[in-house]
Amino acid sequence: MKKMIIIGATSGIGESLARLAVHKGYIVGGTGRRLERLEQLREELGENFHFREMDVAQKMNASSQLLSLIEELDGMDIIVLNAGISSHPASSVISMEQEIIDVNVGGFVQLFGEAFQYFRQKKHGQIVGISSIAGLFGSSRAAPYSASKAFISTYMQAYRQRCNQAGFDITITDVKPGFVKSEMIDGKKGLFWVAETDKAVKQMLTDIEKKKSYSYITRRWRFVAWLIKLTPNWIIDRL
Numbered sequence: 001m002k003k004m005i006i007i008g009a010t011s012g013i014g015e016s017l018a019r020l021a022v023h024k025g026y027i028v029g030g031t032g033r034r035l036e037r038l039e040q041l042r043e044e045l046g047e048n049f050h051f052r053e054m055d056v057a058q059k060m061n062a063s064s065q066l067l068s069l070i071e072e073l074d075g076m077d078i079i080v081l082n083a084g085i086s087s088h089p090a091s092s093v094i095s096m097e098q099e100i101i102d103v104n105v106g107g108f109v110q111l112f113g114e115a116f117q118y119f120r121q122k123k124h125g126q127i128v129g130i131s132s133i134a135g136l137f138g139s140s141r142a143a144p145y146s147a148s149k150a151f152i153s154t155y156m157q158a159y160r161q162r163c164n165q166a167g168f169d170i171t172i173t174d175v176k177p178g179f180v181k182s183e184m185i186d187g188k189k190g191l192f193w194v195a196e197t198d199k200a201v202k203q204m205l206t207d208i209e210k211k212k213s214y215s216y217i218t219r220r221w222r223f224v225a226w227l228i229k230l231t232p233n234w235i236i237d238r239l
Helices: 012-023 035-048 059-073 093-122 143-166 197-209 221-230
Strands: 003-007 027-032 049-053 078-081 125-130 170-177 214-217
Touching (some): 003 059, 012 197, 027 035, 078 093, 093 125, 093 143, 093 170, 170 221, 214 221
Parallel strands (some): 003 078
């Protein structure tokens, strides 16, 4: 049985992916800040779901919890780095933006590094990072979020090159969702092509199992990404 660890499994994509993976026969480890939700998933999914409470912004503790979870599962084949925030109540705009960077960038890099070293020693594995279509362009309404997702994609591309050059058998999969139903988009207006979570996650797991380098969720967003890449910056700057 393959073993998958999902960082950020208490809502949305991560929670749905945990359910689907267990139902498909994976042994799954899930992490998140909301312990009660992890406990509910354990009760629902049974002995093939394991968990650790984790705040990825607490980097050293997050690393320790990841290694502990790997030990409990007796190994790891796939890690899905899904933890992320788009906004959070804070005392000021500056502190809110810093928190987004701390979670989406700092937490990602810390756990990516732990997973990469683990898979190097194991000689194979797969790291899946959840970036976003939003990472393809700067957004005046979500500057730190867009920038953090662009970082994730570029960082994974660089490590994919490193694996190819060094001959490491480590697959790096960049999942780029468009709008998917979740708590992250609750209350936001003007959204289009909002995918049902289950549909999005089924496509995502299919692409993970195919070891794709890039996964657009849902498929139609590949066309949007193509248009964005062809659009001159002077037009994007005026949107």
